[in-house]
Amino acid sequence: MNIKGHEAEKLKDPTGIIEGDRFEFFLDLDIEEEDELYTEQGVYLKVIFAVEDNGQRIAQYQFFEENTNNALNFEMEEEEEQAVLAYCGEHYKAVL
16 A cells, blocks of 8 residues: 555544544555555545644544545554554645
8 A cells, every 4th residue: 555645634523522633635656556455447535534642543444435435344454553643644734
């Protein structure tokens, strides 16, 4: 799984309940044909990225099929999760 690009925006919390900031990322993925996540339509990953006083984390994520927007029931492997966390950590400041 390689990240080809992204769209991102800062989420607003009108209630003020959530500590820190939340960002919604849509990551455009390049999936190899041998990978069980591969579909001909393409795959993207929606990530809710949290930035808080005690650090950064992935609050939520979901894979989707590109053309149909159907949710795919897959979990990230640990190294994929670390790569996504690092990617979002590098790019969230451009949205501020």
